[in-house]
Amino acid sequence: MELVGSSLTATYAHPKPTPTSFLPAIGTLASTYRDRFPHNNLTHSLSLPWRPSTYYKVVSNTPTLDPYCTRAQRVCESTMLPFVSNRTTLFTRYTPDDWYRSNLTNYQESNTSRHNSERLRVDTSRLIQDKYQEIRKTQANSTQNLGQRVNDIEFWKSEITHELDEMIGETNALTDVKKRLERALMETEAPLQVARECLFHREKRMGIDLVHDEAEIELLTEVDNILCCQERMRRHLDKAIAQLASNRAAQHELEKDLSDKQAALRIDDKCHHLRNTSEGVSFFRGVERVDATVSVPESWAKFTDDNLLCSQSERAASAKLRDDIENLLVVTANEMWNQFNKVNLALTNRVAETADTKNKIYVHLSKTLQEIFQTETTIESIKKAIKEKSAFLKVAQTRLDERTRRPNIELCRDMAQLRLVNEVYEVDDAIQILQQRLRDAEDSLQSLVHTKALLEHDLAVKANTLYIDQEKCMSMRKSFPNTLRLVGFC
Structure with missing residues (x-):
C-alpha cells in the first residue's frame, strides 16, 4: 500500500512473481491492493476483511476427469451422482508430488511475502519519518516566510x-x-x-x-x-x-x-x-493550481x-x-x-x-x-x-x-x-x-x-x-x- 502523496522507491515493492498455476503472483497481489484500497480511502479499507477474493478460485461442482476418464464415463457423466468425497471417486486430480510442491510453493510464497512486507513496513516507517520531518521543515519555512512577509507589510x-x-x-x-x-x-x-x-x-x-x-x-x-x-x-x-x-x-x-x-x-x-x-483548517482541493497573484x-x-x-x-x-x-x-x-x-x-x-x-x-x-x-x-x-x-x-x-x-x-x-x-x-x-x-x-x-x-x-x-x-x-x-x-x- 502506497503512502499518501509519495511513491515507493524500494525495489522489493514490486517483486518478480513466481510462476505457478495455483496461486496469483505477488505483483498481481500488490496491484490488487492498489486497486481495492486507494490512498484517499485508507481509513475505510481497514474495516474490510483482510483476505481478498483474489486468493480463492471458484471450483466447479462437476469437475471433469480428463485425461483419466474413459469414454463410457464421459458418456454417463451427465448421469453421475452428486460429488460427495474424494474417496468415493475412482481417480484423483493431483499426485502427492504435486501436493508437496504446492505446499512448498505456498511456504516459499508466504516467506517471500512476509519478508517483502516486513521490509516494506520498515521502509515505510522510515519514509513516514523522513516525509514528516521534510514536511515539518517545509511548514516551518513557510511560517518563517509568512512572518517575514508580515514584517514587510508592517x-x-x-x-x-x-x-x-x-x-x-x-x-x-x-x-x-x-x-x-x-x-x-x-x-x-x-x-x-x-x-x-x-x-x-x-x-x-x-x-x-x-x-x-x-x-x-x-x-x-x-x-x-x-x-x-x-x-x-x-x-x-x-x-x-x-x-x-x-x-x-x-x-x-x-x-x-x-x-x-x-x-x-x-x-x-x-x-x-x-x-x-488550529480551527478552520480544511482541505481545498486544487487551490495550489490557482494562481491569482x-x-x-x-x-x-x-x-x-x-x-x-x-x-x-x-x-x-x-x-x-x-x-x-x-x-x-x-x-x-x-x-x-x-x-x-x-x-x-x-x-x-x-x-x-x-x-x-x-x-x-x-x-x-x-x-x-x-x-x-x-x-x-x-x-x-x-x-x-x-x-x-x-x-x-x-x-x-x-x-x-x-x-x-x-x-x-x-x-x-x-x-x-x-x-x-x-x-x-x-x-x-x-x-x-x-x-x-x-x-x-x-x-x-x-x-x-x-x-x-x-x-x-x-x-x-x-x-x-x-x-x-x-x-x-x-x-x-x-x-x-x-x-x-x-x-x-x-
Whole structure:
C-alpha cells in the first residue's frame, strides 16, 4: 500500500512473481491492493476483511476427469451422482508430488511475502519519518516566510501611515491658507470699490478743478494695483484648488494602499499563526493550481514606494505653493497699503493745496469787494464832482449868453469875455475828463464785479472740490482694511 502523496522507491515493492498455476503472483497481489484500497480511502479499507477474493478460485461442482476418464464415463457423466468425497471417486486430480510442491510453493510464497512486507513496513516507517520531518521543515519555512512577509507589510504600513499623516496635515494647512487667500481676495473688493468711488466722485469736480492731478494719478494706480493683486490671488487660488485635488488623489491612493495592506496583514498574520491543530483548517482541493497573484515582491514594493514618492512630491509642491501664497499675501498687503498711503498723501496734499487756494481766493475776494466799495465811492465822487462842475459851467455859459446881448460897441472882446470863454472851456474840459474818469471807474467797477463773480465761482468750485476730496474721499478711505484682514487672518 502506497503512502499518501509519495511513491515507493524500494525495489522489493514490486517483486518478480513466481510462476505457478495455483496461486496469483505477488505483483498481481500488490496491484490488487492498489486497486481495492486507494490512498484517499485508507481509513475505510481497514474495516474490510483482510483476505481478498483474489486468493480463492471458484471450483466447479462437476469437475471433469480428463485425461483419466474413459469414454463410457464421459458418456454417463451427465448421469453421475452428486460429488460427495474424494474417496468415493475412482481417480484423483493431483499426485502427492504435486501436493508437496504446492505446499512448498505456498511456504516459499508466504516467506517471500512476509519478508517483502516486513521490509516494506520498515521502509515505510522510515519514509513516514523522513516525509514528516521534510514536511515539518517545509511548514516551518513557510511560517518563517509568512512572518517575514508580515514584517514587510508592517514596515510599509508604518511608512504609509506616517506619510498619510503628513499628507493630511499638509492638506489641512493648504486648506487653511486657501481659505485665508479667499478671505484676502474678498477683502480687496472694498478698497477697489473705495478707489473707484473716489474717482467717480472726483469726476463731479467743476470747472478748472477737473484736473488730472497727482491724487487722481495715484487713485488710478491704486485701482490697477488692486486689480493686479486680485489677478495674482486668483491664479494662486486656482493653483491651490488644483494642488488640493492632487493632494487628495495621493491621499486616496495611500488610504487605498493602507486598507489593502491592513487586509493583507490581517490575512497573513492569521496564516502565520495557523497550526495543524488550529480551527478552520480544511482541505481545498486544487487551490495550489490557482494562481491569482498580480505582482511579485519587487513590483509590490515598487508600487508602495511609488505611492510614497508621489505623495512626497505632491506634499513638497503643496508646501512650496503654501509658502508662495503666504509671501503673496504679505506682498500684496504691503503693496496695497503703500499705494493706499500714497493716495491718502496725494489727497491730503491736494486738499491742503485746494484749501490754501480757497483761502487766497477769500483774501482776493475780500480785497475785490473792498475795491468795489471804494470804486463805487469814487464813482459817486466823480458824479458829484461832475454835478458841481456843471453849476460852474452853467454860470459861465449864462454869463456869456447874457453878454451877447450887450448893445453895439459894448460887444467888446475884453478880458472878461476871454476869461469867461476860457472858463467855459476849462470847465467843459474838466467835466469831460471827469466823465471819462467816470466811465473808466464804471468799467473798473464792472471788471471788479466780474472778478468778484469769478472769485466767488472759483470759491464755490474749490469748496466743492474740498467737499469731494476731504469729506467724501477721505472719509470713505478710513474704512480701508488693516494688514491682518488683507493677509486673510480675520
